[in-house]
Amino acid sequence: MEGLRWRSILAVLGVAAAIVWVVPNVVNLGDKWWPSKQKLNYGLDIQGGLHLVMGVDVDGVVKESVTRLIASMKQEMTKEQIAMSDIKSEHPEQGELTIHVTQAADKAGVEKFLSEKYGTVLQVIGTTDTAVTARYFDAYLNDYKNRVIQQAIETIRNRIDEFGVAEPSISRQGSNRILIQLPGMADAEKAKQLINTTAKLDFMIVSHEKTPQELQAMIAEAEKAGNYNMTTMKYSEYVTRLNEDLKGKLPEKTVVYFEKSANATTMEAGAVPYLLRTDTGLGGDALDDAYVGYDQYQVPQVSLAFNSAGANKFADLTGSNVGKQMAIVLDKVVKSAPSIRDRIAGGHAVITLGGSRDRNQMMEEAKMISTALRAGALPASLEQLEERRVGPTLGADAIGKAKMGSYVGAAIIVIFMMLYYRSMGAVASVALGLNVLSIFALLTSFGATLTLPGIAGIALTVGFAVDANVLINERIREELRLGHGIKVAIKEGYHRAMSAIIDANVTTAATAVVLLYFGTGPVRGFAVTLLIGIVTSMFANVFVSKVIVDLMVYKFNFKKISV
Amino acid sequence: MSIKNDSFGRFDFVGKAWLFGGISLFLVIASLIYLAIHGINYGIDFKGGTEIQVKFEKGVTIDEVRKAVEGLKLGEVGVQSFGEGNEFIVRFQGRQGATDKETNEILNADITKIRETINTTFAASNPDIRRVDTVGPQVGAELKRNGVLAVFYCLLVILIYVALRFDYKFAPGAVLCLFHDAVITLAVFVMVGKEVNVSILAAIMTLIGFSLNDTIVVFDRIRETEGHFHDKGFGFVINRSINEMLVRTLITSGTTFISALCLYIFADGTVQDIAFAICVGIFFGTYSSIYVAAPLVLVMEKMSLKKAKA
Numbered sequence: 001m002e003g004l005r006w007r008s009i010l011a012v013l014g015v016a017a018a019i020v021w022v023v024p025n026v027v028n029l030g031d032k033w034w035p036s037k038q039k040l041n042y043g044l045d046i047q048g049g050l051h052l053v054m055g056v057d058v059d060g061v062v063k064e065s066v067t068r069l070i071a072s073m074k075q076e077m078t079k080e081q082i083a084m085s086d087i088k089s090e091h092p093e094q095g096e097l098t099i100h101v102t103q104a105a106d107k108a109g110v111e112k113f114l115s116e117k118y119g120t121v122l123q124v125i126g127t128t129d130t131a132v133t134a135r136y137f138d139a140y141l142n143d144y145k146n147r148v149i150q151q152a153i154e155t156i157r158n159r160i161d162e163f164g165v166a167e168p169s170i171s172r173q174g175s176n177r178i179l180i181q182l183p184g185m186a187d188a189e190k191a192k193q194l195i196n197t198t199a200k201l202d203f204m205i206v207s208h209e210k211t212p213q214e215l216q217a218m219i220a221e222a223e224k225a226g227n228y229n230m231t232t233m234k235y236s237e238y239v240t241r242l243n244e245d246l247k248g249k250l251p252e253k254t255v256v257y258f259e260k261s262a263n264a265t266t267m268e269a270g271a272v273p274y275l276l277r278t279d280t281g282l283g284g285d286a287l288d289d290a291y292v293g294y295d296q297y298q299v300p301q302v303s304l305a306f307n308s309a310g311a312n313k314f315a316d317l318t319g320s321n322v323g324k325q326m327a328i329v330l331d332k333v334v335k336s337a338p339s340i341r342d343r344i345a346g347g348h349a350v351i352t353l354g355g356s357r358d359r360n361q362m363m364e365e366a367k368m369i370s371t372a373l374r375a376g377a378l379p380a381s382l383e384q385l386e387e388r389r390v391g392p393t394l395g396a397d398a399i400g401k402a403k404m405g406s407y408v409g410a411a412i413i414v415i416f417m418m419l420y421y422r423s424m425g426a427v428a429s430v431a432l433g434l435n436v437l438s439i440f441a442l443l444t445s446f447g448a449t450l451t452l453p454g455i456a457g458i459a460l461t462v463g464f465a466v467d468a469n470v471l472i473n474e475r476i477r478e479e480l481r482l483g484h485g486i487k488v489a490i491k492e493g494y495h496r497a498m499s500a501i502i503d504a505n506v507t508t509a510a511t512a513v514v515l516l517y518f519g520t521g522p523v524r525g526f527a528v529t530l531l532i533g534i535v536t537s538m539f540a541n542v543f544v545s546k547v548i549v550d551l552m553v554y555k556f557n558f559k560k561i562s563v
Numbered sequence: 564m565s566i567k568n569d570s571f572g573r574f575d576f577v578g579k580a581w582l583f584g585g586i587s588l589f590l591v592i593a594s595l596i597y598l599a600i601h602g603i604n605y606g607i608d609f610k611g612g613t614e615i616q617v618k619f620e621k622g623v624t625i626d627e628v629r630k631a632v633e634g635l636k637l638g639e640v641g642v643q644s645f646g647e648g649n650e651f652i653v654r655f656q657g658r659q660g661a662t663d664k665e666t667n668e669i670l671n672a673d674i675t676k677i678r679e680t681i682n683t684t685f686a687a688s689n690p691d692i693r694r695v696d697t698v699g700p701q702v703g704a705e706l707k708r709n710g711v712l713a714v715f716y717c718l719l720v721i722l723i724y725v726a727l728r729f730d731y732k733f734a735p736g737a738v739l740c741l742f743h744d745a746v747i748t749l750a751v752f753v754m755v756g757k758e759v760n761v762s763i764l765a766a767i768m769t770l771i772g773f774s775l776n777d778t779i780v781v782f783d784r785i786r787e788t789e790g791h792f793h794d795k796g797f798g799f800v801i802n803r804s805i806n807e808m809l810v811r812t813l814i815t816s817g818t819t820f821i822s823a824l825c826l827y828i829f830a831d832g833t834v835q836d837i838a839f840a841i842c843v844g845i846f847f848g849t850y851s852s853i854y855v856a857a858p859l860v861l862v863m864e865k866m867s868l869k870k871a872k873a
Contacts, residue, residue: 384697387697388696391694408829413818416817463823466818467819507772510772523764
């Protein structure tokens with residue numbers, strides 16, 4: 001039999017790979033060596049958790065930014081003495097504004113101003129006798145909207161981090177939605193509340209009335225006295241408690257907040273305490289915008305633009321604190337604390353990133369700081385669109401019952417196949433077992449998520465995968481009846497059943513792909529298992545079963561196989 | 564199935580085509596009328612609203628739960644018992660606020676109220692709130708639109724595939740068949756008082772795939788048989804093909820049906836509903852691929868012959 005050896009090797013390799021992937025799910029390997037340690041993910045409907053879809057009011061932010069742009073434009077035009085009567089916007093949410101002039105002759109000046117000052121941001125889209133209408137470039141507007149979503153995601157991530165949820169997933173969905181998945185979340189109400197509050201940004205002057213050593217000693221003492229630390233409670237509650245405990249010990253009008261590197265929960269691990277003055281009175285409402293810019297050497301830096309009220313305050317604050325550090329504090333977390341070199345007037349400031357690090361790191365930091373700043377300056381309001389909360393007992397119950405149903409169904413099918421097709425039925429049953437094994441192996445290796453409908457999908461695949469064997473066995477019976485020998489019958493049976501098998505799989509795959517595209521959450525899990533089931537049934541129920549039968553006939557010289 | 568060379572087999576399917584065609588037509592029209600009058604019972608996925616599933620350790624009657632939540636005056640609140648009788652689903656639409664944001668706030672407050680009421684009123688029965696699902700109206704509308712699109716694209720892909728893979732005369736039979744299966748299944752589903760959610764839509768689409776597969780296997784055989792028995796007439800060819808594939812069709816449908824039936828018996832909630840839809844659908848799908856699809860091919864063939872003569 002040509003190629004039987006190679007096909008056997010391939011089948012064995014395939015099954016071995018499947019076993020390698022499945023084993024970590026069944027056996028607790030601990031520290032033992034094993035090629036793959038990936039485990040199957042369970043959906044929130046099984047392990048319990050909170051699934052939230054939040055809508056981000058992107059249009060609202062664009063609208064607000066246009067309003068601010070109009071205000072600063074008016075100032076600049078007055079300053080540069082460019083004639084115009086008013087600036088208005090009929091469609092602020094589309095990033096559009098119209099500059100009105102009293103006479104047509106003034107239009108040239110307005111257009112010149114626009115192209116000189118805002119040439120990279122605004123394009124003139126139409127003029128009338130007394131007005132010039134401009135709009136954000138599409139690319140700029142899209143980029144802007146993306147940044148809004150990004151900053152909303154960052155803000156949410158910040159807050160979720162507090163809960164120390166094992167694997168929070170916060171991802172963008174569509175153009176203006178954020179999907180938040182928190183597995184095993186017991187404190188759902190609190191989490192929702194936190195997510196729903198808007199970000200608070202503060203600029204605070206770093207106080208050096210206590211040395212870092214003194215500060216750390218005081219914190220350590222308070223933690224010891226109250227027997228708590230950042231690991232045992234949520235960060236926001238922790239800082240509130242800490243500052244209450246330190247009241248009287250700290251200088252007047254100061255608080256302690258921390259700068260935290262990722263997942264740092266102790267001072268040793270990188271949570272750096274800052275003593276901050278609370279009397280600066282400069283917050284997110286003073287800031288218009290913040291973005292990543294570059295200096296003349298193309299080194300990334302963060303540019304800040306304050307509104308007019310903010311600009312004055314900022315000038316005073318920097319003027320009276322030259323040489324000190326100004327901390328950027330978002331939701332009580334210190335994001336950065338640059339030093340003030342000089343009094344900064346005019347409302348435009350730049351944060352340079354010190355140190356001689358590589359460009360990528362600097363870029364990352366610049367992005368992080370500007371996102372934090374924008375989150376406070378232009379907080380996007382969030383709206384809860386969908387919430388699904390599953391308690392841990394429900395999922396455990398449901399998966400147990402679904403598993404039971406699947407086992408019983410599979411057992412009945414195996415018994416039937418053995419009784420009806422005898423030896424070939426046994427081959428089909430072995431193939432079925434391998435099929436299920438392969439489904440779990442592929443699910444694990446893809447890092448796919450197993451949902452309850454997904455389990456239904458696997459159970460149905462079991463019933464359906466047998467179809468290939470039924471088609472083949474019926475064909476073999478027909479060939480035998482025509483008087484062919486067992487070798488010819490098997491060869492023809494497999495060969496001629498193929499077109500029907502492929503048809504069957506293509507049609508199921510087509511519906512599964514459509515489901516995958518339009519479905520959400522658990523339904524996608526269902527579609528994924530259906531698709532994987534198709535692939536594995538081609539492998540197990542067709543390819544491997546043929547190898548087994550060929551081995552029986554050619555290698556072990558079975559003269560007869562009962563069908 | 565052993566069939567002698569010159570016989571079309573044991574059962575004369577084509578001869579009874581008119582009878583079963585009539586029954587099918589009646590069932591489809593009855594289903595459509597039922598769905599039109601009764602309406603589809605949409606679940607919160609499509610309608611929006613909130614569902615709270617609560618399980619009590621000790622016996623609490625449905626009336627007690629209903630009384631407790633109705634006392635809160637949150638508009639129309641439905642209570643349904645679930646599982647083994649000590650588990651309930653509380654459903655409500657949520658009251659409208661002036662803005663979407665306000666609606667959401669009211670909704671969140673209402674959910675909290677219901678939770679608290681259940682937890683305090685039935686504290687002695689150890690309530691366990693196991694699931695809270697809320698779908699906003701925007702998402703509901705979108706899910707509905709996506710669902711309709713999904714079914715549409717699914718049918719379109721199938722139509723194209725069948726037309727490419729076989730002859731144009733096979734395509735209408737296949738698609739009408741699927742329509743037949745989907746509509747009847749949906750009607751049965753609504754008739755037993757179950758709610759249509761996204762996962763049920765997924766089940767019905769899967770069903771479309773399964774049912775089509777049966778139909779296509781028969782078509783495949785028709786094409787093969789047509790070559791051998793061209794002189795015996797198309798009716799003979801169809802009869803012989805269906806008879807030859809009958810065992811296969813019944814076994815495959817049977818095994819998938821068993822899988823779904825076991826899930827229906829043992830599982831609960833979403834999985835049970837999916838299994839129910841599949842069970843019903845497989846039953847009608849198998850029937851339709853035997854009695855409806857193939858005879859429709861014959862009708863198409865006759866029509867095209869008439870056209871050719873005229």
